[in-house]
Amino acid sequence: MEDKLTKEEVLHVAKLARIDITEEEIEKYQVELKQLLNEVEKINEVKGYDDEILIAPWSDNTTLRSDSEGEMLDPKKVIENAPKHSGNYIEVPVVIGESEGA
């Protein structure tokens, strides 16, 4: 088995992660990501465990909050934290294609 990912595999993984990568980075990631994936493959060597899963170490103390009014953050400050904002709105680039636009 080739000890690196294919270019296509790297591009697929980068797309899942929503990270843009350059042509020269692809080569590096082919090796590095494969090294990490080989590591996690070791999980298949573990034997003897049962099907019970543990999602968080302590689930027995999880309770629901009471359904009551609480403090909230100042919406103005929340909006101001956005890199681009206008009035009460967060600005984003065009989301739908021009042909689909109004």
Added chain:
Amino acid sequence: MKYLNKNIEELHTLLKNKDIKPIDLVNEAFENIENNKELNAYITLNKEEAIKQAKELENKEVDNILFGLPIAIKDNIVTKDLKTTCASHILENFIPIYDATVVEKIKAKNMIIIGKTNMDEFAMGSSSRTSYFGAPHNPWDHNKISGGSSGGSATTIAARDLLFALGTDTGGSIRQPASYTGIVGMKPTYGRVSRYGLVAFASSLDQIGPMTKNVYENALLLNVICGHDDHDLTSSKKEVEDFTRLIGKDIKGMKIAVPNFFVSDIVNREIIDKLKDTIELLKKLGATVDYIDMKYIDNAVTLYQIIAMGEASSNLARFDGIRYGYSTENPKDIEELYFKTRREGFGKEVKRRIMVGSYLLSGKNAQDYYFKALSIRDDMKQEFTKVFENYDYIIGPTTTTTAYNLTDPMDDPRKSFLDDVLVIPVNMAGLPGLNIPIGFDKENMPIGMQIIANNFEEAKIYQLASILEKELNLNLEPKRGENNE
């Protein structure tokens, strides 16, 4: 006159008798940090606000032992109106609009926040070298790492800049740097401390904890930060106790287990020898020590890689260039905004982990990797539970080596995980674990021992740690200049 290398009780008396004021301590902390500037322990200093707060405190009654004392906060814990970067370019200018619960608790005791400490980017790494702001240096030898990810907090405590720091521990990030720098670091039981306001890395593993120069001060800080919080529903409803209550109590009859994995050939000889000396001491003090086999403990790194990278990929999806933080210039559409912002904003290690994590959680991989890891994690936790039916403590070395050179290669993505092979099992099982210094190697670099107890038994950990601290009586203040030319 230097005050911040004194013990807390002395300082408290001086403050109470008005022999010194909080402002004296704040000024001294900033002086110390300035003198140790080359250690690069801080990302942001809170100078103006700290001085203002210290002056305000002059008219208040000194009503608790932590009153008026300076503290440093790891830079992945949000502080209102004080920059919180996670050592990442993507949050380089991020100013939070609320305080983390632990920060609220610290402020309620009138402790004074001095600054935000350096760390691995988003706490991903084991040497703090993935920081966008450059790595902190080890006060024992400036050419060596302080460990990570809480490297800045460990550095500032070891250098005696101040008495208190908070760190966070997802896979050893408090205990491992504490070991490399010769300080005391506690990862509390999962759920002991609220995670509200801790920028999430791996939510089922993350925990905030105290880093100090000695055991007693460590327990005092834990007293303040723990307790149930409605903002974090995984925080425990267990009653808050006094964690100092067993300090100094003898350990006669205590049963201690040492997993054979912890003394296997993955650990340097010098460290094993030092551990064995310590074990002899423990026996002399009336404890019994057995070597035991534990299943799954050697699989912890693999589980960690899957669970931590998976959870990280999901948690870090929020950095999209829209709601806060860095945003790329002039994107042509929303897709380009996401892809370019994340490309430009995240460092190498973080990107690698997000990519692998996304892959591990995608489609049927979730079943083949993530859920399988959770199954084995459950069995591993049960294995710990079984040991604690017969033993009070599990001990072992905290790290396999002492601190290595800052210039050592970083090109193998597996290295940062392997540095934490002995500390990760504790996070997997949600247990409390503490590093206590037990000596030095031949290069005079600190060696640490890890003490693990059953869930919510932090007070018992402090008991054993305090006895060792007293018996070993090590000089843990690094000498300025020595090894540091």
